[in-house]
Amino acid sequence: MTLTPKEKMAIPPQPMPEQDPRERAHNMREVALGYSADQAKLEASRCLQCKNAPCVQGCPVRIDIPGFLRHAAEGDFSGAYDVISQASLLPAVCGRVCPQEKQCQQVCTMGKALKDVAKAVAIGRVERFCADRVRETGTAPLPEVAPATGKKVAVVGSGPAGITVAADVRRAGHQVVLFEAFHKAGGVLVYGIPEFRLPKAIVQAELDKLQGMGVEIRTNFVVGRTRKLTDLLDKDGFDAIFVGTGAGLPKFMNIEGENLVGVYSANEYLTRSNLMKAYDSDHAATPILHADRIAVLGGGNVAMDAARTALRLGAKEVHLIYRRTEKEMPARAEEVHHAREEGVQFHFLENAKRILGENGHVTGIECLRYELGEPDASGRRRPVEIPGSEFVIPMDGIIVALGNESNPLIKSTTPGLETDARGHIVADEHGRTSLPRVFAGGDIVLGAATVILAMGEGRRAAAAINQMLAET
Ligand SMILES: Cc1cc2nc3c(=O)[nH]c(=O)nc-3n(C[C@H](O)[C@H](O)[C@H](O)COP(=O)(O)OP(=O)(O)OC[C@H]3O[C@@H](n4cnc5c(N)ncnc54)[C@H](O)[C@@H]3O)c2cc1C
Ligand code: SF4
Known part of the structure; x- marks a missing residue:
C-alpha cells in the first residue's frame, strides 16, 4: 500500500524499547533493547523517499538510506541489509553508536517538517534492526574473496x-x-x-x-x-x-593530586571494565576501583561511558564535572539523557582545580566555578573561571575523561x-x-x-x- 506524505507524517515516531533506568544502572546488559519487526517496518515507512535525499549527504559513508528504508518498510530486512552493506561494513555497530542526530537524521526532511530532529526518521534504529536480524538468522553469506594474488x-x-x-x-x-x-x-x-x-x-x-x-x-x-x-x-x-x-593515549589535567590512588584515566577505567571484564568479578580477577563517590571530569562520550560504568560497578554517587554548559557538551544527547535517567549528577560550569588526598588516597576534589565568555576557535563559548569561587566536594574516586591523543x-x-x-x-x-x-x-x-x-x-x-x- 502506498502512503501519501500526509499519511506518513501522521505515523508516530517509534520509541526505542529500553531497560528500566533503575534496573539497568546496576547491570551491564544493553540499555536499548531494539525494535520489533513491526516497529522497524512502521518506522521505515515514515520515510518520504525524498528525491534529493539530504540524509545520504549527511551520512559520512553515503549509505543509500531511502533505498534501504524502502526494503525495510516492505519487511524485506535482508534486502535492506544488502543495500546498507554496499557502503558500510559495520551496520550493527553504527546503528548503535553513530551520532545520527548530528548526521543523517539532523538533515532528514521528516524531522524538518515536524520541526524536531527527534522526530526525524530513526534511520540508525532501523539500520540496527536489519543488521541484527540478518546476524541472528545467519542469512548473510560471507563476502566473496577473489582468487589469491600472492600479495x-x-x-x-x-x-x-x-x-x-x-x-x-x-x-x-x-x-x-x-x-x-x-x-x-x-x-x-x-x-x-x-x-x-x-x-x-x-x-x-x-x-x-x-x-x-x-x-x-x-x-x-x-x-x-x-x-x-x-x-x-x-x-x-x-x-x-x-x-x-x-x-x-589519555590526556590528563596536570593538576595537583592526579597521582593519588583512586585517580584513573577513563581509558584505563573502561579498559579494565570492558576488555579485562572487571565487572564480572565471578570470572575475572581484574582489580578496579570500587568507590562510593566518584567524580568524572569531562563532557564527551567517554565521560558518559565512564560515569555510567561507575554506577554499574556500585558507586553510590557519580558526579560529572564539566566546565561549560550542557549545550556545549560534545557527548551525544541520548547518552546524556540515559546517564541522567540512571542517576549521574551533572555539575556544569565547574572544573577541578586540584585533587585532595590523605595517606596517598583521594579524599576530595577542589573545584572552581566558571562562566561563559567569548567563543573560542571551536566556536563554543570559552569558559572563564570565577576567581575566589573555590569549593570542595568529598570524593573517593576520580576519573579523568578529557579525551585522547x-x-x-x-x-x-x-x-x-x-x-x-x-x-x-x-x-x-x-x-x-x-x-x-x-x-x-x-x-x-x-x-x-x-x-x-x-x-x-x-x-x-x-x-x-x-x-x-x-x-x-
Ligand atoms: C569510550 C569511548 C566511547 C566512544 N563512543 C563513541 C560513540 O558512541 N560513537 C562513535 O562513533 N565513536 C565513539 N568513540 C570514538 C570511536 O570509538 C573511535 O573514533 C574509533 O574507534 C576509531 O577507530 P580506529 O580504528 O581508528 O581506532 P581504535 O578503535 O582506537 O583501534 C585502534 C587499535 O589499534 C591498536 N594499536 C595501537 N597501537 C598499536 C600498535 N603499535 N601495534 C598494534 N596495535 C596497536 C589498539 O590497541 C586498538 O585496538 C568512542 C571512543 C571512546 C574511547
Ligand atoms: S531525508 Fe528522511 S524522509 Fe527523506 S529520504 Fe532521507 S530518511 Fe527519508
Whole structure:
C-alpha cells in the first residue's frame, strides 16, 4: 500500500524499547533493547523517499538510506541489509553508536517538517534492526574473496578502520594479517565502548566474519616494539601496510593530586571494565576501583561511558564535572539523557582545580566555578573561571575523561613517517602517508573522531591499496 506524505507524517515516531533506568544502572546488559519487526517496518515507512535525499549527504559513508528504508518498510530486512552493506561494513555497530542526530537524521526532511530532529526518521534504529536480524538468522553469506594474488598486506590496529581495511583488501584476494597490541581484537569497540551500549558479541561476530574470509588476526603484537613497521615491509615480505592504531593515549589535567590512588584515566577505567571484564568479578580477577563517590571530569562520550560504568560497578554517587554548559557538551544527547535517567549528577560550569588526598588516597576534589565568555576557535563559548569561587566536594574516586591523543610509538620507531604537531600521521585523502607502501587512517590520522569516520577512511585507504597492488 502506498502512503501519501500526509499519511506518513501522521505515523508516530517509534520509541526505542529500553531497560528500566533503575534496573539497568546496576547491570551491564544493553540499555536499548531494539525494535520489533513491526516497529522497524512502521518506522521505515515514515520515510518520504525524498528525491534529493539530504540524509545520504549527511551520512559520512553515503549509505543509500531511502533505498534501504524502502526494503525495510516492505519487511524485506535482508534486502535492506544488502543495500546498507554496499557502503558500510559495520551496520550493527553504527546503528548503535553513530551520532545520527548530528548526521543523517539532523538533515532528514521528516524531522524538518515536524520541526524536531527527534522526530526525524530513526534511520540508525532501523539500520540496527536489519543488521541484527540478518546476524541472528545467519542469512548473510560471507563476502566473496577473489582468487589469491600472492600479495600480502599488514593491517596494524583492529579498530573499525583496521577491520574495514582488512575486509576490503582480503576481498580483492590479498593475504591479510591484522596485528593488534591487546590480547583481544576490536579496538575501542571492545576496550572503550561499554557492553551496555555495544554488546561485545556483535563485534566478535564481525571479527569471526573476517577470520572466515581468511584474515589472520595476530594479537599481543605491538608494532614498533614486537616488530618495527619497516621490518614488516623490508624483512617479513608485506607488500603494503595500513596503520589504524587509533588515539589511545589519555590526556590528563596536570593538576595537583592526579597521582593519588583512586585517580584513573577513563581509558584505563573502561579498559579494565570492558576488555579485562572487571565487572564480572565471578570470572575475572581484574582489580578496579570500587568507590562510593566518584567524580568524572569531562563532557564527551567517554565521560558518559565512564560515569555510567561507575554506577554499574556500585558507586553510590557519580558526579560529572564539566566546565561549560550542557549545550556545549560534545557527548551525544541520548547518552546524556540515559546517564541522567540512571542517576549521574551533572555539575556544569565547574572544573577541578586540584585533587585532595590523605595517606596517598583521594579524599576530595577542589573545584572552581566558571562562566561563559567569548567563543573560542571551536566556536563554543570559552569558559572563564570565577576567581575566589573555590569549593570542595568529598570524593573517593576520580576519573579523568578529557579525551585522547595518538600513541607516539610508531612515529618514534619509523624514520620518515610524517606526523603533524599533534602527533597524527599525515595522510592524503587516499590514506597515503609520507612513506611508500604505508597507508594510515582512522583516529591516528583524524584525532579522536567517530566509528563511521574511521570506517570511511578505511574504505578509501583499502581502495588505494588494492589499486596500488593491482598495478605492481
Ligand atoms: C569510550 C569511548 C566511547 C566512544 N563512543 C563513541 C560513540 O558512541 N560513537 C562513535 O562513533 N565513536 C565513539 N568513540 C570514538 C570511536 O570509538 C573511535 O573514533 C574509533 O574507534 C576509531 O577507530 P580506529 O580504528 O581508528 O581506532 P581504535 O578503535 O582506537 O583501534 C585502534 C587499535 O589499534 C591498536 N594499536 C595501537 N597501537 C598499536 C600498535 N603499535 N601495534 C598494534 N596495535 C596497536 C589498539 O590497541 C586498538 O585496538 C568512542 C571512543 C571512546 C574511547
Ligand atoms: S531525508 Fe528522511 S524522509 Fe527523506 S529520504 Fe532521507 S530518511 Fe527519508
